[in-house]
Amino acid sequence: MNLNAFDAVIFDCDGVLVDSEVLAIKGERAALEEFGLHYSPQEYVRKFVGLHDSAFFTVLRDDFRQAFEKEAPDNFEDLVLAGRRRERHALQIIRNADTALKRARECFSRIGVASSSRAHFLKSKLERTGLYELAAPHVYSADLVAHGKPAPDIFLYTAEKLTADPARCLVLEDSENGVKAGRAAGMTVWGFLGGGHCFEGHGERLLSAGAVRTLDDFIAFLAAFG
Structure with a gap:
């Protein structure tokens, strides 16, 4: 992967960082x-x-x-x-999510979380799993925008806060609604299949929604960064 193609990485939370879905x-x-x-x-x-x-x-x-x-x-x-x-x-971290957050920050310095969760639930889940400090300060809930996913609002809001061009943002998403939102924002979206809710055929649906590739887990994500 050409790291120069992106200035920032934006993670969904549920089903990507924490196995909450x-x-x-x-x-x-x-x-x-x-x-x-x-x-x-x-x-x-x-x-x-x-x-x-x-x-x-x-x-x-x-x-x-x-x-x-x-x-x-x-x-x-x-x-x-x-x-x-x-x-x-029973909430648990998605395996290697902490390492992925650290590695993404090393590569790009600008990382964010753009989630459909209500703001207080979002912060609580990240704090309980030890991920909040790794992701902060750019952790944003769709409570902050007019329209939730599949509308692009929360991704555009996050890019603005990161002072990043949406066209140079990489998004990790586990849902069709999230993929559609990232694509509507003009971002590159990778489909993430590491959550416990990803059934057979889920990857194909994410690709159909607009993801350019899928990742089985964070080992594959880290490998893409060398």
Whole structure:
């Protein structure tokens, strides 16, 4: 890889730095099944991973309305979020994410995190896994922008804060929504497959969404940097 092609590296958080997507999917699906909404893990990944919570719940409420011809109950969001929180104790770092953050900073000096997570959840996950200080200070939530992924807003915001040309930013993303957001921002996107939620065929979907290559893990990422 030609390192001179990029001035900055921007990481997604969930499913790239921390293995949180697989936990959220487990807890949320269990909660949704109690409401009568059933999704396979693969369908859930394709449909929801990478969305900000506001868009996530908009789609879920639409699904509920179509399934039952009525509105979801008032406690719908609270119970889905409670399902997500039930699994948070098992949160782990994606293997070698710490080394990847250090190496990216050595190569480019400018690194950032652009996440669909709500701001307080984002910081908490990175702090609990010991990654926050490695990624800070440029850690940004889609809470800060008008539109979450797949819109480009959070990536453009992060590039602005990094004082980097979007065309010279490399993005690591694990979701189709995230890949589309990075591409819409005019950035080069690599699809990351190291999270526990990446099922068979996930890499092909990331490539179809616009990723120029896929990486099985951070060993492959580090190898690309020599």
